[in-house]
Amino acid sequence: MKQQTSRILCVGDMHLGRVPSRLPRNLNRFNILPEQLSPAAAWQSTVQTAIREDVDAVLLAGDVVEAEEDFYEAFSLLDAGLRELIAAGIHVLAVAGNHDVMVLPRLADSLPGFQLLGRDGEWEEVLLQCQNGTSLHILGWSFPSRAVHLSPLESLPTLEAPAAARIGLLHCDLDAGPSPYAPVRSAQLRQAPVDAWMLGHIHSPSEFSASRPIGYLGSLVGLDPSETGRHGPWLMEVRSKTDISMQQLSLAPLRWESMEVDLSELEQAEDLPVLISAAVGDQRERLAPELGETRLVGCRLRLVGEAPAELDRVLAAAREGLDDFHHERDGVSFFIERITNATQPRIDLLAMSEGQEPPALLARRLLVLARPADDPEKRRLVSAAKEDLRRLHAQPLWSSLGERDLSEDYLVDLLQRSGRSALQDLLAQQEVAK
Ligand SMILES: [Mn+2]
Structure with missing residues (x-):
């Protein structure tokens, strides 16, 4: 029936x-x-x-x-x-x-x-x-x-x-x-x-x-x-x-999106417009299956991560030119409604690594982590981290983490991210203390 x-x-x-x-x-x-x-x-x-x-x-x-x-x-x-x-x-x-x-x-x-x-x-x-x-x-x-x-x-x-x-x-x-x-x-x-x-x-x-x-x-x-x-x-x-x-049903002709754009991998500020274009293009690909009758998408961008030098100058120019930004494909247009800057200053690790203060010691370790995989000092850091994490995972409180594959790539990435975040925190504390 x-x-x-x-x-x-x-x-x-x-x-x-x-x-x-x-x-x-x-x-x-x-x-x-x-x-x-x-x-x-x-x-x-x-x-x-x-x-x-x-x-x-x-x-x-x-x-x-x-x-x-x-x-x-x-x-x-x-x-x-x-x-x-x-x-x-x-x-x-x-x-x-x-x-x-x-x-x-x-x-x-x-x-x-x-x-x-x-x-x-x-x-x-x-x-x-x-x-x-x-x-x-x-x-x-x-x-x-x-x-x-x-x-x-x-x-x-x-x-x-x-x-x-x-x-x-x-x-x-x-x-x-x-x-x-x-x-x-x-x-x-x-x-x-x-x-x-x-x-x-x-x-x-x-x-x-x-x-x-x-x-x-x-x-x-x-x-x-x-x-x-x-x-x-x-x-x-x-x-x-x-x-x-x-x-x-996607019948709304107008759609708003908020997006984060990570600048950490951006080598020079001049390339910001290219990165933004690529980010909007990626967003379009992600949204494609559900755009329906959407004609126009307004994007609010939030810049995050560590900013390259001279970002402020390039960003000011990019904001001036927002009215000219136009990404159109298959009858759907994208515009940028606003760009907010939530980046942190990029740290010059080499300059920072001079001295014996905690930030200098941390900066030196981050520099070591950037070396090739077979560097003996890097290997020591990574295997020490591996031991620490294994011990942590063995404790009942952390057992839900399960037997994570502690690969070298995973560990290096984890150390770099947590090290950079800790270094930003240390520097912010110093700013406050000044
Ligand atoms: Mn109401």
């Missing part, structure tokens, strides 16, 4: 009307218009996807619009998309978040087929008939005012566990302690007879568990550089009450 599956598209915080911040100044060089990157563009492609995929329902988890005042444009885009969905025979249900207390009730009153759940802060449940003859319960609660200090779960009526799956739709502040945004504890959600909770409010999407998904859908588009990674609606497939899967 064919498995009976209901399919629902779940949409998190859209904030229609908001323009993503920190976009590059001259977007036109990417052949992209700002409105193609907006939540409204993502909403339109969400609507098209719902129709193409012929889903049973679209659920909106609140904060659908950014501002209740001055939202005429957002309102008409929302309205147009909802009408398309309804005309295609798709159920559309929403709960209001703290941003759309007024707008959603008004829209629900004027648009038959668009259903607001849990108006005035009263829990409400509807039974959806799906295309394959199955049904689903959708349970929801809407913000009655912009601030709600009590957990909505406190007023959840006693519910029977129905035969069909029950999906909860709620805008709330999860496990955040006291909050004006409907504070809720995970335990409360788990205790309720609800098979999946789709939440709005926090913009970073959750990892959903395989059997009983509970978590945040995330913003539909990353609205600023802190909203990194994949964003988009989630396709939920309900096979039974205990078999509900979630898959996020």
Whole structure:
């Protein structure tokens, strides 16, 4: 017998009307218009996807619009998309978040087929008939005012566990302690007879568990550089009450990434732009399988490791030229939003190794470690480290480390990294003491 599956598209915080911040100044060089990157563009492609995929329902988890005042444009885009969905025979249900207390009730009153759940802060449940003859319960609660200090779960009526799956739709502040945004504890959600909770409010999407998904859908588009990674609606497939899967669709046209670039191996500062280009290219390769409908990726770079001489000068020039940076492949463009410098100064080990102070002794050992493998002094250092680590691993506390293969390469790398880190610490202490 064919498995009976209901399919629902779940949409998190859209904030229609908001323009993503920190976009590059001259977007036109990417052949992209700002409105193609907006939540409204993502909403339109969400609507098209719902129709193409012929889903049973679209659920909106609140904060659908950014501002209740001055939202005429957002309102008409929302309205147009909802009408398309309804005309295609798709159920559309929403709960209001703290941003759309007024707008959603008004829209629900004027648009038959668009259903607001849990108006005035009263829990409400509807039974959806799906295309394959199955049904689903959708349970929801809407913000009655912009601030709600009590957990909505406190007023959840006693519910029977129905035969069909029950999906909860709620805008709330999860496990955040006291909050004006409907504070809720995970335990409360788990205790309720609800098979999946789709939440709005926090913009970073959750990892959903395989059997009983509970978590945040995330913003539909990353609205600023802190909203990194994949964003988009989630396709939920309900096979039974205990078999509900979630898959996020990469429909957001704009994506933010934060990346670390290690300068330790960079011989001269002049090569910084080449290293940055290569790092962005690598990132593109990593992201390729999940770029979906992404058009533009904004990268926030953090430089780490030991910096070569003259980095500041080259970095200043690189920052000046950021507007010209452009990496484009297969229709996806990358730009650099910001570069922060978290490097440490590179140590001149040779100069440092003069003298008898602890930093000098450490610097001399690091120089020894850089010699060829057959150098007798290096061999002594490495085998002493091997003995120490063996003894350590034999102790019960460290036994979980197991029988690590203490190869020469591993040991040299470990000693170099820990030695350099200790030397940086010693030098920093000296700076403070000065
Ligand atoms: Mn919110």
